[in-house]
Amino acid sequence: MIKGINHKGFHVVDMERSLDFYCNKLGFKKAFELNQPSGEPWIVYVKVADGCFIELFYGGTEGVKNRAEHICFEVDDIQETAELLKKRGVPLEVEISKGMALNYQFWVLDPDGNWIEFMEMNPESPHMRS
Structure with missing residues (x-):
């Protein structure tokens, strides 16, 4: 299984x-x-x-890839994670926002243009309720 x-x-x-x-x-x-x-x-x-x-x-x-083909990392604290990455020189391509599924998220690009999403789960989100 x-x-x-x-x-x-x-x-x-x-x-x-x-x-x-x-x-x-x-x-x-x-x-x-x-x-x-x-x-x-x-x-x-x-x-x-x-x-x-x-x-x-x-x-x-080289080149930015299709954003639909991404990976998402779940984090405990979206603000803390964003600040840490900025301090390490990783720019946020999409700033922190609350998504349609109620989770907080931001996006970065890796050196090869692959999209990476970071997400703090909301207990009321469909992800957490399913």
């Missing part, structure tokens, strides 16, 4: 730049790497939480 979501994958242009963003700016940890059978680098896994990873694939393209 399905237990949950294990990972989300992104193609990246510059692996070191992306690792700096996900590890030093967002605070995640590099977990492990996988190489192609030929020995060429293929994927670097970044650990978000126990059993939850971001896959960073080599061979990405």
Whole structure:
């Protein structure tokens, strides 16, 4: 049976730049790497939480991606998270607002133009009530 979501994958242009963003700016940890059978680098896994990873694939393209294809991180305190990211040099592309589902959210872009949403859940939101 399905237990949950294990990972989300992104193609990246510059692996070191992306690792700096996900590890030093967002605070995640590099977990492990996988190489192609030929020995060429293929994927670097970044650990978000126990059993939850971001896959960073080599061979990405520059440019802002479709916002519908994003990842969302749930946070305890939206204000605190936004301030911490700003201090670490991550600009908010979309400032904190209350979404249609009653949760507070803001958005940033990773170095490859992938949209990342941060969300503080409202107990009255449909997410929490379903």
